[in-house]
Amino acid sequence: MLEDQVAFLLQKYLGNYVRGLNKEALKISVWQGDVELTNMQLKPEALNALNLPVKVKAGFLGSVRLKVPWSRLGQEPVLVYLDRIFILAEPATQVEGCSEDAVQEAKKNRVREMEARLLESRQQLKSEMNTSWLGSLINTIIGNLKLSITNIHIRYEDLESNPGHPFAAGLTLDKLSALTVDDSGRETFATRGALERIQKSVELERLAFYLDSDVSPWCVDKPWDDLLPSEWSQVFEYDYKDGKPSNAHAEEHTYVLQPVTGKAKYSKLRADESKTSGQALQKAVIILDDVTLCLAKDGYRDILKLADNFSAFNQRLRNAHYRPRIPVKSNPSSWWRYAYKAVSDQMKKAR
Structure with a gap:
């Protein structure tokens, strides 16, 4: 039962955004307790539903691994590993009218009504599940989820917002991990009663944000869809030598946020404990090492141009269903x- 639900959820949420998802292999691997999906490409239409002034030019998801200890579920954590998330985005400022827009809007309204009714029924089901064994098991799994995300690089290239001055912005992250800990900071497993008072430890390695002005967009020798996994890594990953990136595309960036490492801790107290002690019911503490922020004059100029372009896009989007196609x-x-x-x-x- 749970195996089918996990396979259904993975297919439902990942299948809409990535290529290369094999349904049968996914179902078998979920049943075995070790799901590993590799070398998937992000679909260009992955962000369309959000109506953002940004579209995906290319995207790659190197590895998704899910370890589910079925025989000891409720006693050992479920492990989730994500590695090599590379996304290259560009402006989506061209809004064209379409004769089907009105029809699509009507469909969306009907879907919203159905979702409202479904949400109401789910709330009722949720209240019933909270007192059931299955609800308790699901809460235990979620409360003890162990997460590890490595090698993230999201890059946005803009040739339109400031004509003659192309720029690129990007977010990079070497590692993000989260696990359940006790009062001493040691990894632990919270059981049913302990979930009312839980603590999470988060570690962050080399999180950075850059904004490069007057730079050319990245170019590769073949279509992005035809790149091999190793070629994706060559383009997006950094292999630092002597303090400088070594691959051809990893230019020395102009950092708004210099690479920073740190730790965070999240804690939730029981409601009665919070009232008697006067402490906050939920608390998060973040400790970062050597935070350096800097915005160059050219970067400030590019941000203003980008904001104007996004504002114009949103204005056109409101009236896209009226816009002529000629x-x-x-x-x-x-x-x-x-x-x-x-x-x-x-x-x-x-x-």
Whole structure:
């Protein structure tokens, strides 16, 4: 039962965003307790549902591993490992009208109504599960989840926001791990009653954010979809030698946040304990080493241009269903009608 649920959830949430997910192999590996999915590529439409002014140009997920100790479930933690998450994004500022937009919006409204009814039924089911053995087991699994994420590089390249001055922004992270600990900071396993008072320890290694001005976009010798796993690593990963990145694409970045390492601790007290002691019910403490923030003049200029571009995108997105699909010179009157409808909608909302 639980094996089927895990396979269903992985397929449901990962299948919408990545290529290379084998349903049958996934189901078998979940049943065996050791799921390992490797060398998956992120779908370009992965962010479309969010209506963001950003789209995925290329993406790679090197390894997803899930270890489920079925024979000792409820006694040992479920382990989740993610490695080599590489994403290359670019602006999605071109918003074109589509005759199906109104139909799609109507469908979305119906889906929202169904989701509201489903949420209500789930809340009822949740209250029932909380008192059941299955609900207790699920809470124990979630409370003791052990997570490890390594080698993340998310890069955004922009040629449009500031014409003549292309720039790139990126987030890099060597490692992020989280596990359940006791009062002494040692790894532990919280059982059913102990979940009401739980502590999590988080470790962070080399988190950084960069903003490079007047740089050329990354280019590869073949389509991104045809890159081998080793080639993805060559483009995105850093192999530091003598304090400098060694691969061809890893230029010396202009860091807004210099690579920083640190630790964090999250704790949740029991409700009665919080009331009697006067302490916060939930508390998080973050300790970072040598935090250095710096924003260059060119970077500040690029951020302002990026904000203007995102604002224009959001404005066009609101009226995309009115936008003509032909050039202005071909039919100026249709664009005047588009302007009239857009302004009318804006005035109605203002009233």
